[in-house]
Every structure is written in C-alpha cells, then in structure tokens.
Amino acid sequence: MQYKHYLKWKEYPHLDKELRDELENMTEKEITDAFYRNIEFGTAGMRGIMGAGTNRINKYVVAKASEVFANYLLSEFSDAKERGVVIAYDNRQHSKDFTHMSANVLASYGLKVYIFDDLRPTPLLSYAVRELNACAGIVITASHNPKEYNGYKVYDETGCQLVPSKIEKLLSFYGDDEIYKFVEFDRLNENVIILDHVIDEKYFNDVEKIKLNHFKNTKDLTIVFTPQHGTGYQGIKTLLEREGYSLHIVESQAKPDPNFSKTLSPNPEEKRAYKAAIELANKVNADIILCTDPDADRIGVGVKHNDDYIILNGNQTGALLIDYLLSQNKLNDTLASNGIIYNTIVTANSGNLVAKKYNIKTKALLTGFKYIGEQIEQSIKENGDKFLFGYEESYGYLISPICRDKDAIQAAVLISEMALYHKNQGLSLYEALLKLYDEIGYFVEKQVSLVFLGESGLNQMKKIMNYFHEQSLSSIGNLRITSTEDYLKQIKIEDGVTSSLTLPSSDVVKFNLSDGSFIAIRPSGTEPKCKFYYNFVGESFEDASNKIKQCIKEIDDIVNNI
Structure with a gap:
C-alpha cells in the first residue's frame, strides 16, 4: 500500500513545492510511516504530524476531510446550506491556511461558512455553533500536542464533537481517492462570513453567570x-x-x-x-x-x-x-x-x-x-x-x-x-x-504512557492490548482484583460471574482492586501511545504511593515480556 500511494502523491499535478520536496527526500522508512494508513478520526478528531502523506496532516488531507464532511452534512440536514458550518483555529503552523481551505471546500458545496477574524479557543467554537444555529463546526487544532502536530476536530449541531456512530456515517463518504482534486484558492468564497467579537462578548456574559459567590x-x-x-x-x-x-x-x-x-x-x-x-x-x-x-x-x-x-x-x-x-x-x-x-x-x-x-x-x-x-x-x-x-x-x-x-x-x-x-x-x-x-481517603494518581512509533509500534501496542484483554489476572501488587471491565468485549467479570457493560465498545481494560483503587489500560486516540492509568487510594499519600510503585513494577515486567 505504502509505495503505491507514495507514487500517486508524487504524480499529483497540484501538489505544492513544499510537500513535493518532502516526498522527493523521504527515506524508505519515512515513506512507510507517511503512507501505511490513512490518518484516523480518534477520540478528538484527526490529529497528527504535519507533512506529506496519507498519515499526515496537510492541506490535501484537510481538504478531503472537508469534502467528506460537506457530503455528510448535506445528507443529514435538508437545511444544511442555510444553517452552515462554523470554523475556528488555533495558533499552530498552517492553522489559518487549513481554515481557509476548509471554508472554501465547504462553500463550494453551497454551504454557508462562518470563520472567526482571528484565532479562537475551542469552547468558543462549540458555543458559536449553538448560538448561530449552525449544523456543524470544525476546529483546526492539535490541542496540547507538540508544535509538529495539527488536527481537525468536527462538531455536531449541539456543539458536541461527533460520537463514533456519527463518525462512522461520515467515513462512509470517503471514496478511493485520498487526495482532494482542486485548484489553489486565491481568495475566500463569497459564502464565507467573517465573525467579529460580538459572539465573544455574548459568550463572556454567559460564562460570568456560572459564579456562585460575588466576593x-x-x-x-x-x-x-x-x-x-x-x-x-x-x-x-x-x-x-x-x-x-x-x-x-x-x-x-x-x-x-x-x-x-x-x-x-x-x-x-x-x-x-x-x-x-x-x-x-x-x-x-x-x-x-x-x-x-x-x-x-x-x-x-x-x-x-x-x-x-x-x-x-x-x-x-x-x-x-x-x-x-x-x-x-x-x-x-x-x-x-x-x-x-x-x-x-x-x-x-x-x-x-x-x-x-x-x-x-x-x-x-x-x-x-x-x-x-x-x-x-x-x-x-x-x-x-x-x-x-x-x-x-x-x-x-x-x-x-x-x-x-x-x-x-x-x-x-x-x-x-x-x-x-x-x-x-x-x-x-x-x-x-x-x-x-x-x-x-488519600488519592495518588499516575499515568504512564508508552510511545510506539510507526507501523511496527502500532503492532506492538496491539499485542499489549490483546494480552490484557485475554489474560485472567487475579491480583496486582498484593491487591486482589475484584472485577475486570473489558470495554472492547463489553463485559464485566466479578467473582467469576460475567455481566454486560452498557457503554459502547472501546479498547479499554480496567482492573478494580480490593481497596477501591484501579488500573486502566487503553491506546491513545490522538497519539501513538499506550496509556496506563494508576489510580490508588490509601490512608496517607505514602500508603497510596507505595501501592502504586509496586503495581507499576509488576505491570512493567508484564509489558516487557510481551
């Protein structure tokens, strides 16, 4: 898959010089990492390193996502064109360019598009979708990730990020072509409306209402x-x-x-x-x-x-x-x-x-x-x-x-x-x-993230998750496991009795321990990491900390032998 798609991108006539130069200078390993998959919608939309390729954030991937989003919205809302989409962006490299690209793609499908006159926070985007009665929203951001990252978060008409059932519908509009076929836009479409600070002031006034005391x-x-x-x-x-x-x-x-x-x-x-x-x-x-x-x-x-x-x-x-x-x-x-x-x-x-x-x-x-x-x-x-x-x-x-x-x-x-x-x-x-x-009680929490880069890293992360899904552990750190919650299988095992979990299927395993503590394991939805959540309670910070240290050592030993 990787090399075929790499060549396809190299042959694309509208590819800009910056990305073409990057493609020309890629090593075999870099080609594999940039093209071994299409970048996915995770727990917070699409997020990844900026650069050339299907597993990267770039204007072609962003434009394609916007085309797909436009088709999804037109299929879901009879009044999508009138209600429109609100787009916000943060301070990252290319965020403003990606915003204008997204706005023009959506507008080319007849959708009204609102964009802010400058960068804005994510919660204001959510608020604006609701305030303007838009049918959707987009934020160009990679949140707290390092500077090399950017992303594309999508919101529904309530100002909420799209849940998996809606994402699944959206993804059905992706065709075989991963590159959006376009000629460079030299200006914003006439369907694009620039928002000023009026909506900011409404938001500020509503935020002020949360106060409980007036000191x-x-x-x-x-x-x-x-x-x-x-x-x-x-x-x-x-x-x-x-x-x-x-x-x-x-x-x-x-x-x-x-x-x-x-x-x-x-x-x-x-x-x-x-x-x-x-x-x-x-x-x-x-x-x-x-x-x-x-x-x-x-x-x-x-x-x-x-x-x-x-x-x-x-x-x-x-x-x-x-x-x-x-x-x-x-x-x-x-x-x-x-x-x-x-x-x-x-x-x-x-x-x-x-x-x-x-x-x-x-x-x-x-x-x-x-x-x-x-x-x-x-x-x-x-x-x-x-x-x-x-x-x-x-x-x-x-x-x-x-x-x-x-x-x-x-x-x-x-x-x-x-x-x-x-x-x-x-x-x-x-x-x-x-x-x-x-x-x-005294609570001590620690999160340990193991980084797995590239295709081989992704495979190793899958092995680790499979181990914890399949193994029946009875204790960790001298603490009895009172129940295991496997959210992928949607089951809870307690004292040998299996019952159903009501939450949607998700790649998470959680071990509840006899003292009220727990350990949870899941792959990150936005980064190439496997996350281990250690949440412990004790009679003192020292008591809880000692429990955590012992459990981390045991889990590390297991992971190192997988």
Missing part, C-alpha cells in the same frame, strides 16, 4: 496566568480582570506562536510547562497559577504551599471543584436533587466520593468529552437528570452547558472564585484538598 475582596487573590502561546489569552484575561483579581500574565508566553518558542511544553499536564509561570509566581507571591493549553479547552492549576508551588492533577482539581460547586449550591438552597456529574472510566474515584457526600449521583462514560456532551443533550431532550458538572482526569472541565466541550475559560473563572473562597477561610487550595482527603 468584594477579589483583589486579595493573586493569580499568575499563562496561555502557552495559545488562544486562551483574551478570554481569561478579560474575565478575570472584570472580576478584579490581581492578575499577572506570563508575557513571554502571551503572544500566539506556532513554535511555542518560550515554553518547554504547551501541555498543562506536564510540570515543565509551568517553569516560567512559577518564576513569575515567586516574584509576585501568587496564590494560584492557571495554565491553559493552546486551544484553551484544558487548564492546569498550580497552588502555593509553604515556599513552593504544587501542580494539581486533573482528578484533584475536579474533586475540589465538585466540593465547591455542591457545597455552595447546598448553602444557597439551589442544589438540584436530580443533579448529575459526568466523568470517565479512567477518572479517579475521589470525585465520586465527594459527590456522594451531597447525595449527588455520578456517571462514568468512555474517554472523550464528546460522550459527556452527548449525555447532556440526551438528558435535556428526555427531561432527565440536571447537569451539574463534567470533567476528565486530563484537565478538562465543564460547568455550564452553554457549550458541549471542555472549557478552560469557564474553569478559570470558577477555580479563581474557589481559591478566593478558601483563602477567605484561611486555606490554600492545597490545604483544602488535604482537608477533603481527610474525609474520603
């Missing part, structure tokens, strides 16, 4: 914020300044930059991403650090503790937000008895235990915020449970369903308010977390 002393909270060269700058700066917080921005990382020149990593899950922010925080004696990823759907939190800054993980921030949301709603007598909180099957149990304190139910879904968005919409249509909060362990949170994707801007507003609330009680956010753990 008079907001100036007492000192915040350091870094947008990591991405799209979060304007929204978070605007809203936090309106509230009157003492806000300090990492100016070296404020300007959009496709190369992420002034940061060690644009990923708020990595501690090195906070280096410049911590330096500034030490200078201004900040209470908290806020760090958004390039498309501003994820947010990380740093907390001052003693003379250092501790970076909270997504499970910890989620548990704190749940406790704050529910406690304040209860205090204000506004806590809905039919409220529900959504998380995922790899999210720690800490948030569930916090919700249980307030008699609020939780529901775990498959990994990918689209499943949370889907549940919100379904519940509204059926007049079911009232959405209170949705979150993932990977630093994604949603407070208000004004959009249907994780929203770092909403989260920044509520995290800041929560931090001031606890400061007024004489506690840092970290001290508030310890107080919470005194009630529910």
